[in-house]
Amino acid sequence: MDILITRREKSVHVPLERLPDGSWSAREGDDLRIRVRASTPAAVTLAGAMLTLEHVTQEGNVLETCFRLSIETWAGRARLLVQAGQTEQTEALDVSPHPGKLGVDAYREMLAELVAISKDLPWGLGPGSHAATRADESPMLVHASVIDAELPALLQALRRLALDPLSWTRRERVLERLPANRRVDPASFRWLVAHPRALGAVRPSSPTQSADSGVFIEQRRIQSTLDHPATRYLSYLLERLLRTLRRSSKAFHQISGREPRAIEYAHVLDAATEEIEATLGRVPFKGVLPEPLGPGSLQAVIDHPSYARVQRLAQRLLDPGMQLDEQGAFSSSLGYTYELFELLALYRLAGGLSRELGEAWTCTSTPPRSSGLLERPPFGCVWRAASVNGLVLELHYQRTFTAWSEQGLHFQSLSGERRPDYVLLILREDKPLGWIVLDAKYRSSRDAIHQGLADLHVYRDSLRWHGQPARAGFILVPQTTEGASAYATASYHQTHHFGALILQASEWWTPILNEIQEASGLAHYRFPTSRTPSTTA
Known part of the structure; x- marks a missing residue:
């Protein structure tokens, strides 16, 4: 089986470069073709989804199957599973960020910023993965990656344990028939003396009478069993692990219709189960009743190397966690780049405003929360700033504006329900003064910026807070190409209260501060551009 991956550049297909580790070097935004030459038709899978088949050609006994892969908004390392008949082969794609948007350096800075806020923010369900190392507990998303990497070690430890399991010797006194081929122990003799009727049956008074071999007498019984307390404890641990796997798998299956990577992770967990x-x-x-750790099992687990290893591995799988690391032994999928950019814009906006407002303001923020599969900021208010004279700013993430027909209270849409990325509310002593609508767009080209601004027009026209339309609206973008730079100029922002803010530019939040000043009636006042405390809010 021969495989060739090419990139479409204008009307020409150019082969991708092979990196020293054998992976193919690609870029975000590439339009790829994967050509597989084999004696049977081929299939190519990425992140649990089959790639689009373009065409099949035949040359003698060889079939060339061609597939298309458009890398839209994700970066990282991805695995292509290529199958032709009974033959399987894995090819690795190393996808770098789009050079016209963030680029490699800015992308790494973005990941570093998100990790500084919370180690689990970069994880997502994009096809691209990143190296990681062990850390504290993480959302369910990383469970499949850790299980897939460490389950073989657990299963190997269990196989070794099965060759040398702990046995349990049980000594007890039971009523059994008189044995014909075993000596009666002294304790049984004493029991017979205390029970004359049984003794009479065993030792007849007349020579013409025979002993009754069916009589039950108390005897010692020694039984060896594998039902050891330590084995019961490991069974208990494995049952807990099964419940964790099933819960994670169920969560992945529930979203598999809209996330191809989810079904791949669900299959990993199902196989482990x-x-x-x-x-x-x-x-x-088999047949052992699970029970929690007790005094009788603790020392036995510690003393037996195989039991100790199984216990250690099972505990690690019960509490999986990961964090980004360039040289890490594990890997897990990153979020789509547009999702990561949306988070970056949110936290840079909150951080930038906190710095510019100065010490006369009290700023508070809500940390990210785990939503089961992922860790993300909570919907609603994520940052709040209060000044000494009653002026309040609130930054809301994914705030829902209910449809007009549903008669919402304060956040309403004149048409259907809408949810912009962020809204910045301006109040004085709980009285609304105005608000700004903001939307993150991982775009840079002229046409893409136009589409993003068109979405912003809809928000400005349709959304109401306490009956007020937004006084201004901006899209947050990584860069703009030359044809779209007019929408990111200060004069355009001041004239139209509208436009694009370039997240990588210095003091990109200045138009937002200007809107806050005008809405609060403090147009004469300039907010500080450093950490110097302000004396006026």
């Missing part, structure tokens, strides 16, 4: 269920059905776990 089957492996562990099969293990619990075999010796030494």
Whole structure:
């Protein structure tokens, strides 16, 4: 099976470069063709989704199957699974960020900024992955990656344990028939003396009478079993792990219709579940009743190397966590670049305003929260600033403006429900003074900027807060090309209260501060451009 990956540049297909580690070097925005030459038709899968088949040609006994892959808004390392008949081969794609938007350096800075806020913010369901190392507990998203990487070690430890399981010797006194081929122990003799009727049946008074071999007498029984407290505890641990796997798998299946990567992760977890269920059905776990760790099992687990290793690995899988690391042994999928850019814009906006307002303002923020699969900022107010004279600013993330027909209270849309990325509210002593609508757009070209501004027109026209339309609206973009730079000039912003703010420019938030000044009636006042405390709000 021969594989060739090319990039479409204008009307020409150019082969991708092979990196020293064997991966193919691609870029965000590339339009790729994957050509597979084999004796049978091929199939190519990326992140759980089949790639689009373009055409199949035949040359003698060789079929060339061509697939198309458009890398839109994701970066990182991705795996292509190529199958032709019984042959499977994995090809790695190393996708760098779009050079006309963020570029490699700015992309890394973005990841570093997000990690500084919370180590789990960069994770998402994009096809691209990033290296990581062990960390504290993370959202469900990383479970599949950690399980996939470490489950083989757990299963190997369980196989070794099955070759040398702990046994439990139980000594007890039971009523059993008189054994014909075993000596009666002294304790059984004493029991017979205390029970004359049983003794009479065993030792007849007349020579013509025979002993009754069916009589039950108390005897010692020694039984060896694999039902050891330490085995019961490991069974308990594995049952807990199964519940975790099933819960994560269910969450991935629920979103698989809109996230191709989710079904891939769900399959990883389902396969792990089957492996562990099969293990619990075999010796030494078969028929063992699970129970939590107790004094009788703790020391036994510590003393037995195989049991200690299984316990350590199972505990690690019960509490998986990861953090970005260039040289990490694990990898997990990053968020789509537009999602990461949206988070970056939110936190840079909150951070920039906090710095510019100065110490006369009290700023508070809400940390990200885990929503099960991912960690993201909560919907609603994520940052608030209050001045000494009653002026208040609130930054809301993904605020829902309900449809007019639903008669919402303060946030309404004149048509259907809408949810802009951010809104900045300006109040004085709870009285609305005005608000600004903001939308993050991971775009830079002229046509893409035009589309983003068109979306902003809809928000400005249709959204109302306490009956007021937005006084200004801006899209936040990584860069603009030459044909779109007119929308990012100070004169355009001042004239139209509208336009594009370039997130990588210095003091990009200045138009927002100007709108706050005008809305609050403080147009004569300039907010500080450093950390110097302000004396007027």
